[in-house]
Amino acid sequence: MEGANYDLTAELTGKRDRLLELLRGLGRVAVAFSGGVDSSVVAKAAWLAVGDNAVAITADSPSVPRAEMTAARDLAARIGIRHVVIATEEFNHPQYRRNDGTRCFFCKDELYRQIEHVMPALGLTTICSGANLDDLGDFRPGLKAAAKHAVRHPLQEAGCRKSDVRALARHWNLPTADKPASPCLSSRIAPGVEVTPERVRRVELAEALLKNLGLRDCRVRLHHGELARIEAPPEEIVRLAQPEIRRRLTQHFQELGFVFVTIDLEGLRSGSLNVLVDVETRRLFATDNQ
Numbered sequence: 001m002e003g004a005n006y007d008l009t010a011e012l013t014g015k016r017d018r019l020l021e022l023l024r025g026l027g028r029v030a031v032a033f034s035g036g037v038d039s040s041v042v043a044k045a046a047w048l049a050v051g052d053n054a055v056a057i058t059a060d061s062p063s064v065p066r067a068e069m070t071a072a073r074d075l076a077a078r079i080g081i082r083h084v085v086i087a088t089e090e091f092n093h094p095q096y097r098r099n100d101g102t103r104c105f106f107c108k109d110e111l112y113r114q115i116e117h118v119m120p121a122l123g124l125t126t127i128c129s130g131a132n133l134d135d136l137g138d139f140r141p142g143l144k145a146a147a148k149h150a151v152r153h154p155l156q157e158a159g160c161r162k163s164d165v166r167a168l169a170r171h172w173n174l175p176t177a178d179k180p181a182s183p184c185l186s187s188r189i190a191p192g193v194e195v196t197p198e199r200v201r202r203v204e205l206a207e208a209l210l211k212n213l214g215l216r217d218c219r220v221r222l223h224h225g226e227l228a229r230i231e232a233p234p235e236e237i238v239r240l241a242q243p244e245i246r247r248r249l250t251q252h253f254q255e256l257g258f259v260f261v262t263i264d265l266e267g268l269r270s271g272s273l274n275v276l277v278d279v280e281t282r283r284l285f286a287t288d289n290q
Contacts (some may be wrong), residue, residue: 006170019158023049035072037176038130045082059088062197063184079192101251108145180217234267
């Protein structure tokens with residue numbers, strides 16, 4: 001396989017081959033491409049399967065960190081797939097800004113609607129996402145939006161879990177193989193707090209400071225009262241609490257407009273804000289109801 005430098009098990013070889021076969025069967029595909037490990041594997045597989053009949057499409061909005069936009073452009077060029085950037089306008093939707101726990105549905109609905117808008121001019125027929133099997137059984141409003149737009153999930157259909165996706169990324173020599181998850185900036189805003197471009201920009205700048213301190217994977221969650229809750233790997237918590245670093249963080253965050261600055265003693269964990277979504281909303285948007 002072209003570009004491969006990581007040996008796969010027989011099981012993973014079968015999943016890789018199913019993934020490529022699925023994409024060949026889809027023909028002319030638009031890959032919703034964030035530049036993370038999942039979408040980069042789908043983009044690479046699509047390019048291998050159908051070549052120029054695949055296009056990676058990246059959404060640009062205030063909820064996407066500028067560094068991630070640059071990385072997505074560089075990665076698409078490395079893969080060789082055609083890359084198109086489209087503007088999405090989720091912040092114009094009151095349901096999105098309201099942030100009642102269903103925000104991701106309206107974000108993905110806007111994304112897929114905008115992709116559908118450009119597909120005819122690009123000669124594309126099917127949208128593909130980077131969702132994998134580990135995304136099932138969780139609170140994922142975005143998957144309900146995907147179903148509304150008949151989006152295909154090749155990784156799920158090929159039986160790939162997150163560990164399989166990372167193995168395929170190593171197999172294809174993609175730099176995202178060990179890249180931490182990087183959900184959109186709006187996911188850092190606690191349910192019930194309005195999502196605004198100003199707030200997500202604050203979060204982006206706050207997380208940039210943490211990364212400059214050497215934290216590769218971290219989150220700044222914004223809660224009511226303009227409270228910043230820092231999530232970092234447990235082994236980094238003691239360092240963040242050192243007087244000089246604590247002083248720098250407090251000063252910088254307050255200059256950005258946060259009123260309170262806290263460090264979460266439980267450490268970094270994915271989807272920690274989901275516990276604030278009411279039970280009925282979580283039930284309606286659970287993946288097993290889609």
